Amino acid sequence: MKIILINPPAREKEYNSIVVPPLGLLYIGTVLKQAGFNVKIKDAFAEGMTWENFTGYIRNERPDIIGIGGMSPVIDTVFKAVKIARLYTKYIILGGPHVSLYKQKIFTQCPEIDFGVIGEGEETILELVKALNYGYPIENIAGVITKSFQNNFRKFIDINTLPYPDRSMLPYHLYRYPLLKHQPVTTFFSSRGCPYHCTFCDKSTFGSIWRPRSCENVMGEIDIIINCYKIRSIIFYDDLFTLNKDRVIKICEEIIKKKYKFEWKCEGRVNIVDFEVLKLMKRAGCIMIAYGVESANESGLSYLNKKTNVNQIIEAFNLTHRAGIKTTGYFILGIPVETYEDELKTIELAKKIKPTYAQFSILSPYYGTKIYEDAVNNGWYREVDAKNPVDKDLKRPVILSPNWTEKKLQDILKTAYQKFYLTIPYIYRQILSIRNFTQITSYIKEFLNIIKWMKVK
Ligand code: B12
Ligand code: SF4
Numbered sequence: 001m002k003i004i005l006i007n008p009p010a011r012e013k014e015y016n017s018i019v020v021p022p023l024g025l026l027y028i029g030t031v032l033k034q035a036g037f038n039v040k041i042k043d044a045f046a047e048g049m050t051w052e053n054f055t056g057y058i059r060n061e062r063p064d065i066i067g068i069g070g071m072s073p074v075i076d077t078v079f080k081a082v083k084i085a086r087l088y089t090k091y092i093i094l095g096g097p098h099v100s101l102y103k104q105k106i107f108t109q110c111p112e113i114d115f116g117v118i119g120e121g122e123e124t125i126l127e128l129v130k131a132l133n134y135g136y137p138i139e140n141i142a143g144v145i146t147k148s149f150q151n152n153f154r155k156f157i158d159i160n161t162l163p164y165p166d167r168s169m170l171p172y173h174l175y176r177y178p179l180l181k182h183q184p185v186t187t188f189f190s191s192r193g194c195p196y197h198c199t200f201c202d203k204s205t206f207g208s209i210w211r212p213r214s215c216e217n218v219m220g221e222i223d224i225i226i227n228c229y230k231i232r233s234i235i236f237y238d239d240l241f242t243l244n245k246d247r248v249i250k251i252c253e254e255i256i257k258k259k260y261k262f263e264w265k266c267e268g269r270v271n272i273v274d275f276e277v278l279k280l281m282k283r284a285g286c287i288m289i290a291y292g293v294e295s296a297n298e299s300g301l302s303y304l305n306k307k308t309n310v311n312q313i314i315e316a317f318n319l320t321h322r323a324g325i326k327t328t329g330y331f332i333l334g335i336p337v338e339t340y341e342d343e344l345k346t347i348e349l350a351k352k353i354k355p356t357y358a359q360f361s362i363l364s365p366y367y368g369t370k371i372y373e374d375a376v377n378n379g380w381y382r383e384v385d386a387k388n389p390v391d392k393d394l395k396r397p398v399i400l401s402p403n404w405t406e407k408k409l410q411d412i413l414k415t416a417y418q419k420f421y422l423t424i425p426y427i428y429r430q431i432l433s434i435r436n437f438t439q440i441t442s443y444i445k446e447f448l449n450i451i452k453w454m455k456v457k
Contacts (some may be wrong), residue, residue: 001133003039004063005029007047008081011074011392017446018390019046020235023187023297024069024121026165031122032129034163043356044081046174050135065129069096072366073393086112091132093175095121100153100204101368107147119153119205120192122162140437154454156206159192160213164221167229169207178446179288179328179357180263181436182232186225190218190251194239196269198292199305200332200363203239210243215250219258226260234264241266242289245277252277252284263287270316271308278323288356289320290328296349297342300335305370317353326433329355331405333407333416334362336380336401343412347419355435360416362386362409364397375399386410389417389450401414416452 007022017104025041032039044054058066066085070078075098082092095117099106106116114136117124124143131138138144142154172184190213192206225231242248265288281289293313295301301308309451320327331350333343350358365372375397377379383395384406398409420426 001037001065001129002061002063002069003032003037003040003065003129004058004061005041005067005069006081006085007041007043007045008068008070008074008077008452009044009051009054011077011394013048013050015445015449016045016392017176017449019174019186020178021046021167021170021172021175021187022069023165023189023237025067026167026170027162028067028069028095028121028125028375029169030163030166031126033166033169035126035130037129037133039169041169041172043170046171051084052081054081058085058088059324064089064355065091065093065132067093067095067125070094070098072098072101072395073391075109076394082110082112090117093117093125093128095125097202097205101202101366104145104147104150117143118145120157122430123157124154156193156209156211159211160217160365167231172229172231177233177235177265178443179326180233180235180265181287182227182263184231185233185235186229186231187235187237188221188225189238190236190241191238191243195243196240196307197305197370199303199374202243202366202368204368206239210240212244212247215247215254218251219254222255222260223258226262232262234262236266237454238267240269242268242272242277245272245274248277249280252280252286255284256280261285265290267291268316268320269308270312273312273316275323277321278320278325283294286325287328288328290330291316291320291355293329293346293349293353293355294332295338295342296346297335297337297338297434300332300338300342300346303337304332312355313349317355321354322414326356327353328357328359329353331358331360331416332363333360333412334386334398334404336363336375336378336399336403337402340408340412343416347416350420351414351423354429356429358416358420359388359390360394360399360413360420361388361391362413365399366397371399372397382406384409386413388413389446421447421450 005025029041048394066089093112093115099116100118127141177185193210263285268289365375380399380401382400386396386409
């Protein structure tokens with residue numbers, strides 16, 4: 001059986017500063033390859049393929065099975081790819097966060113899909129493909145859904161038993177991430193799940209139990225990445241890389257002991273920051289930590305169930321910068337219990353804690369989250385154009401509580417980018433931090449992107 005896993009082309013051809021390996025497809029491809037199947041991954045997004053080229057590619061290849069993954073904000077591109085693929089393949093399988101949330105509703109949204117795989121996909125896909133290949137029944141495969149039946153999620157995988165992603169399956173020369181200086185760059189998951197319950201977050205795939213990979217298991221993958229693929233930058237995309245201090249210390253000590261010189265970035269949480277660990281992370285090559293700040297207001301933090309406070313936010317950024325590590329701050333605007341004036345405080349906080357990079361987004365209630373239920377129950381759910389400069393969404397779900405109108409949301413978003421980025425001190429700091437030509441071009445493109453976005457608004 002010939003299998004192709006697809007990351008669909010971009011909605012429109014345009015410059016994307018972040019183009020990173022699709023790790024979900026890579027895990028799926030790896031287990032199938034190791035089981036002896038003829039499988040390829042086509043990262044049409046990274047290749048910058050047009051829809052015409054993509055159609056031509058699928059028409060030539062005519063695989064038996066096409067597997068696609070997708071998150072809700074770009075699901076229209078996934079469905080477009082499915083409709084094209086339908087003409088040239090026997091079976092179409094959809095995995096990823098969107099199907100894990102919407103389950104059988106996907107067959108109404110896109111009737112051309114044959115099977116959905118919900119939750120973690122590695123074990124399910126193997127059983128499903130074997131069943132299709134050998135003609136076994138599929139009705140009892142946990143994690144599989146079709147138009148006629150919906151099986152339950154399978155129990156979580158012991159992720160220490162998974163094979164390492166086979167990175168030879170992806171075009172590593174095409175990936176870029178402007179906040180990390182060196183290429184090639186890869187993505188990495190050293191744990192799955194998160195024990196927190198932020199009300200805007202979708203955890204339908206990996207759940208609420210934090211499942212770490214052991215230090216030995218993580219180092220085994222890093223050894224291959226560094227020695228075989230000559231990767232120079234790693235993005236740890238775990239929901240919470242820093243949750244267990246001892247594990248972070250062990251991993252950092254191993255990296256230092258092995259004298260590995262790659263740089264890396266991870267996601268942290270402001271309430272679990274430790275200065276000694278930060279200094280060790282810096283010595284081990286960590287150059288950036290991203291924190292979900294979200295809001296400067298206790299009312300907003302509480303609505304989002306963040307379990308953090310403003311003092312922790314200020315302290316976390318302060319300690320991280322003192323350890324010599326750069327920061328990204330994620331900020332949320334348009335929180336229904338906050339007002340326009342409250343959001344101005346959030347913007348002021350962003351300026352005060354000085355993240356190297358700030359991303360402001362309008363609060364988006366995605367299906368399946370607590371805030372989605374809240375928005376629908378109150379009649380506050382709307383889909384409007386409230387994109388930030390890096391979003392590719394067509395329209396973004398927002399919450400129009402009595403405090404907000406569409407215009408107010410768009411205004412506050414614009415104000416945030418203006419007040420944070422278009423200031424002499426910020427531009428000066430960025431110029432001082434530039435180290436190479438790639439950074440110059442990506443900063444200029446980002447900067448022009450923000451200006452262009454502001455003009456359109
Ligand atoms: C990396 C990442 C990105 C990257 C995407 C790059 C990429 N090529 O993957 C970037 C930075 C671009 C991004 C952007 C956004 N993201 Co994002 N992102 C993630 C993140 C942190 C990790 C994804 C990942 O690599 N996971 C690791 C792999 C192994 O897991 P996986 O992809 O889920 O794959 C597993 C299963 O889903 C399944 N599977 C996946 N694909 C397939 C395919 C087949 C055929 C099969 C059988 C199975 C299968 O099997 C895999 C192995 O178990 C997740 C959080 C998370 N915990 O996953 C959020 C997440 C996917 N992002 C999310 C969101 C909301 C966004 C943004 C809207 C955020 C924002 N405010 O702007 C934007 C949207 C971008 C846009 N509009 O274009 C949500 C999606 C919710 C949803 N309903 O779809 C998530 C889940 C975060 C969250 N907890 O809410 N994101
Ligand atoms: S936003 Fe981050 S900390 Fe909050 S529940 Fe989601 S993954 Fe966990």
